[in-house]
Amino acid sequence: MTDEVQRDNTPPPTALEAIVDKTLRSVSDADATAASKRVDELRARQPNATTEQLVEQLIKQKAMQAGMVGAATSAAALIPGFGAIASFTIGVATDVGVTLRLQSELVLEIAAAHGHAPSHRENRNALLIVTGVNMGAERMVNQASRKLAEKAAERMAGRFIVKAIPFFGIAISAGANILTTYAIGKRANAYFALGPDAVGDWDSTFRAVTGLDERKLVGWLSDVMAAFGQLVGDRALQLRDATSRFVRQRFRKQ
Numbered sequence: 001m002t003d004e005v006q007r008d009n010t011p012p013p014t015a016l017e018a019i020v021d022k023t024l025r026s027v028s029d030a031d032a033t034a035a036s037k038r039v040d041e042l043r044a045r046q047p048n049a050t051t052e053q054l055v056e057q058l059i060k061q062k063a064m065q066a067g068m069v070g071a072a073t074s075a076a077a078l079i080p081g082f083g084a085i086a087s088f089t090i091g092v093a094t095d096v097g098v099t100l101r102l103q104s105e106l107v108l109e110i111a112a113a114h115g116h117a118p119s120h121r122e123n124r125n126a127l128l129i130v131t132g133v134n135m136g137a138e139r140m141v142n143q144a145s146r147k148l149a150e151k152a153a154e155r156m157a158g159r160f161i162v163k164a165i166p167f168f169g170i171a172i173s174a175g176a177n178i179l180t181t182y183a184i185g186k187r188a189n190a191y192f193a194l195g196p197d198a199v200g201d202w203d204s205t206f207r208a209v210t211g212l213d214e215r216k217l218v219g220w221l222s223d224v225m226a227a228f229g230q231l232v233g234d235r236a237l238q239l240r241d242a243t244s245r246f247v248r249q250r251f252r253k254q
Helices: 002-009 015-026 029-045 051-078 082-090 096-113 120-131 135-155 160-164 167-194 202-212 214-253
Strands: none
Touching: 029 051, 029 096, 051 096, 051 167, 051 214, 096 120, 096 167, 120 167, 135 167, 135 202, 135 214, 160 167, 160 214, 167 202, 167 214, 202 214
């Protein structure tokens, strides 16, 4: 009876919690094997790199990928017609599930970089500890990502991309993904280097990250926005050319 009452009083999961749970449940032993292979390939390309240097490379790769996902997601809402360009030429799903998947892969890669080969159950426990985000931290992410966007806009002032797209709104979304992915990477590194007790709470991690590494993160965000601007321009031209070819072919048939 007590168990029944307890179940009845349990609040239903939020949409985000449901996505996180689905993502964590979908992580398999095959994902861990693939992560280990990617780390081996990176180590082969940089045989003299330390574990910390490899981890930094892994974090940067995933943070910038997540930043591009955030930029594309935001652009689909802010730029008229971009959704069609994205679906026609980029071919990626741009939603929170993709970012969570990238972050989960990052945790597995960092485990492999430290020589850990945890079981599926241990992987899931590590992911839960490392990726847990509370509402207070989410507000901090929002505030910090706006600050990063402002600094990126200052750094890129005068470039065509700043004027050609809704730069600030897109940069906030990209910056939020970069921030959270970077913080998750730092937490994962602490977890596998020093143990679960070294991870600490999310707020402390986030304050340390934003306090120490702001210049680095602004640089990454600027690089993502520059790459995104190039991508939008290239894909828009491809779509224009494809449309022109289609129209010409239609006229020939008439």
